[in-house]
Amino acid sequence: FDLNLVANMVAHEMLHVRQKAPETLVEDKNEREFQAYSEMLFHRNFPLVPDVSDFHKKFFASKALEYYKRMGENSELQQKYAKHKLKIENFINSIYA
Numbered sequence: 001f002d003l004n005l006v007a008n009m010v011a012h013e014m015l016h017v018r019q020k021a022p023e024t025l026v027e028d029k030n031e032r033e034f035q036a037y038s039e040m041l042f043h044r045n046f047p048l049v050p051d052v053s054d055f056h057k058k059f060f061a062s063k064a065l066e067y068y069k070r071m072g073e074n075s076e077l078q079q080k081y082a083k084h085k086l087k088i089e090n091f092i093n094s095i096y097a
Contacts, residue, residue, distance in 0.1 A: 004050040008060075011046040012036045018045070030070040031077055037064035038084060041091060054095050061092045 015036045019026040026032045040060040043049050051057070068085050071077040078085075 002052070004052045005056060007049050008040045008052055008056070011043070011049045012040055015039050015045055028071070028077060030067045031081075033067040034064050034071070034081060037061070037067065038088065041088065057095060058092060061088050064088055 013036075016032060018024055019032050019035065026035065037060045039045055040052075041057060041064070043051075052060075065085065065088060068078065068081060071081070
């Protein structure tokens with residue numbers, strides 16, 4: 001496997017470890033996955049993780065949006081992440097541009 005892809009997958013799982021810690025617990029699975037796939041795009045928690053190909057970026061973005069939809073239409077969680085969802089959509093559009 002591509003080393004950059006493996007590094008991103010490890011970062012995804014490491015974020016899940018942080019999400020399970022009592023002081024930073026994220027209980028909702030959809031929120032956890034949305035955050036983890038977003039991390040694979042923007043590297044906010046792990047800034048040294050390298051970028052992957054546009055193909056994989058599109059895949060990660062679509063997975064993040066899929067988990068966003070699963071949060072529930074106009075739910076509190078969707079409202080919490082609405083701006084971040086827009087950022088992901090803009091990110092996808094910039095790849096296609």
